[in-house]
Amino acid sequence: MKLLVKKLSIIKQLKIIKSHQEYSKFLHILPCRTIVVTMKGLYFQQNSPGEEISFVFQERENLPDIKDNYVKLQVKACALSWINIKLLSEMKLEKEFFPVGREIAGVVLEVGNKVSFFHPDDEVVGILPLDSEESGLCEIVRIHEHYLVHKPEKVTWTEAAGVIRDGIRSYTALHFLSHLSPGKSVLIMDGASVVRVIDLSNGKDDVTENCLEETGGIGVDIILDAGVRLYSKNDEPALNLQLLPHKHDIITLLGVGGHWITTEENLQLDPPDSHCLFLKGATVSFLNDEVWNLSNVQQGRYLCILKDVMEKLSTGVFRPLLDEPVPPYDAKVSMEIVQKNQARKKQVIQF
Numbered sequence: 001m002k003l004l005v006k007k008l009s010i011i012k013q014l015k016i017i018k019s020h021q022e023y024s025k026f027l028h029i030l031p032c033r034t035i036v037v038t039m040k041g042l043y044f045q046q047n048s049p050g051e052e053i054s055f056v057f058q059e060r061e062n063l064p065d066i067k068d069n070y071v072k073l074q075v076k077a078c079a080l081s082w083i084n085i086k087l088l089s090e091m092k093l094e095k096e097f098f099p100v101g102r103e104i105a106g107v108v109l110e111v112g113n114k115v116s117f118f119h120p121d122d123e124v125v126g127i128l129p130l131d132s133e134e135s136g137l138c139e140i141v142r143i144h145e146h147y148l149v150h151k152p153e154k155v156t157w158t159e160a161a162g163v164i165r166d167g168i169r170s171y172t173a174l175h176f177l178s179h180l181s182p183g184k185s186v187l188i189m190d191g192a193s194v195v196r197v198i199d200l201s202n203g204k205d206d207v208t209e210n211c212l213e214e215t216g217g218i219g220v221d222i223i224l225d226a227g228v229r230l231y232s233k234n235d236e237p238a239l240n241l242q243l244l245p246h247k248h249d250i251i252t253l254l255g256v257g258g259h260w261i262t263t264e265e266n267l268q269l270d271p272p273d274s275h276c277l278f279l280k281g282a283t284v285s286f287l288n289d290e291v292w293n294l295s296n297v298q299q300g301r302y303l304c305i306l307k308d309v310m311e312k313l314s315t316g317v318f319r320p321l322l323d324e325p326v327p328p329y330d331a332k333v334s335m336e337i338v339q340k341n342q343a344r345k346k347q348v349i350q351f
Contacts, residue, residue, distance in 0.1 A: 041135030042331050043097040044083065053085065053339070055332045058097055058135075063142045071118055071145050072110040077157035077325070078136040079103035080338045080347040081165055087290065093131055100335055101136030101349070102128040104143075105151055105160040115145050123151040125160040125310065127168075129293045137331050137349055146299055149306040152314035159313060162322045162346045167309030168302075169289040173224050177285040178259040184221040187211060187253065189245060208249045219255030219280075224287070228264050251276050258282045325350035 041060055046053045066072045078101040088098065105125040108118050118124060126148035128134055134141040151160045174180040211220060229246045250260055251273055258280060265286065269277075277284065292302040312318045323345035326334050334347045 041138035042100040042335065043135060044100055044335075045097055046085065053083070055100060055335050055339075056097070057332065060135075060138070063140060066110045066142065067112045068114045069145050070112045070142055071108055071115060071124075071148065073104070073106045073124065073141050073143055073148075074109050075104050075106040075136060075139060075141055076351055077105045077161040078349045078351075079161040079165065080331075080335050080343075080349065082338055082341065084290075088130070091130065099128075099132060099135035101331075102130075102132070103161050103165045104128065104136040104141065105157045105164075106141075109140070111145075117145050118148065118150075123153075124148045125151045125164055126306065127165060127293075130290055137328065139351060146303065147293075149303060149310060152310055154314045155310065158322060158325050158348045158350055159320055160310065162348045163313050163318055163320045164306065164309060165289070166320075166346070167313070167318060168292065168305055169287070171305050171309065172289050172291075173261045173287050174222070177261050177287065178222040178224075180222065185215060185255075186222045187220045187224070189223070189225045207245065208252055211253050215255070219258060220253050221255055221257075222259045222261070223250055223253060224261045225250060226263060228262065228267070230264075230266070230268055247273065251282075254280055254282045256280050256282075260284045261287050263287050320346065322346045322348055 040057045042055060043058050044053045044055050063072060080101060081103065083098075083100070104127075105123075108120050108122040108124060110120060111118055126143065128136055128141070128143060129147060132143070134143065151157075174186070180186065225245065227244050228250060229244045247267070247269070250262075254260055254277070260277075260282060262284065263286075265288075267284070267286075269284075292298050292305070309318070313320070323343070326347060326349050328349055328351060331349045334343075334349070337343050338347055
């Protein structure tokens with residue numbers, strides 16, 4: 001305390017402080033002690049495989065020095081998404097405490113000596129990589145510049161954080177997997193959860209018949225599912241019968257040369273199913289929006305997608321379906337709702 005008073009006394013006498021930068025430079029030449037600042041972030045914990053995960057706030061100390069291509073970011077908003085525990089396990093990313101909250105928007109505070117795209121005070125948005133040690137639900141985070149793009153001025157913090165991941169998911173499904181082009185018909189199961197084109201989440205039994213009638217019996221060019229039933233109702237666990245279409249219905253609805261984009265990672269096709277797809281010349285692709293961060297080869301294309309998503313958001317092409325912003329102290333409760341798939345609107349934490 002005496003040392004701090006002495007510093008302030010010297011500064012007052014010299015009367016040379018005109019800006020924050022000068023203040024920082026002047027303090028640099030004075031003897032001082034390192035002050036450790038702790039901040040809280042949200043993490044999840046799973047004690048054993050198959051056990052329900054729990055969310056906890058953990059304190060963390062100062063960030064490492066910002067150097068090379070890293071950026072220090074003051075988080076303004078962080079969106080919450082369902083955590084794929086199985087994927088993390090398969091990628092050997094298991095930890096005692098795993099950070100929560102990856103879609104972030106905020107202001108650049110400091111940049112490393114090799115950063116070329118950003119400067120302090122820039123408004124940015126991005127997604128923390130899958131193996132990040134940072135929790136996006138923390139006031140300050142450290143992130144590589146290649147995971148960020150500039151946020152348009154017209155876009156709010158909550159909109160930027162809430163749309164970025166779903167935008168990438170849509171791009172991956174419609175452009176890179178199904179090669180969407182003018183004139184093609186698109187059927188999106190549970191459309192309210194990705195891009196609402198046709199919403200079939202009302203559980204009608206005659207969905208297949210209705211769609212074939214709408215297309216004149218020729219079928220649909222592109223089908224995106226939100227999961228499918230693999231077995232008959234008698235053999236399927238009750239938990240998996242939540243209004244999901246059967247795989248046979250999807251195959252029946254596909255037109256000649258059609259594309260089936262599925263999120264069902266355990267999809268099983270019997271020989272008759274494969275033969276039907278063969279006759280139609282149809283393709284099956286798996287939608288995993290994490291693939292962009294699993295290989296540096298795709299980094300340039302990934303950044304282009306991020307920029308285009310923000311551009312379409314600023315021009316009104318993307319219209320997000322967001323819930324009311326949630327304060328940080330309610331992040332734990334909101335994340336529990338998201339993890340149970342009980343949230344119909346995107347949950348965004350606003351700082």
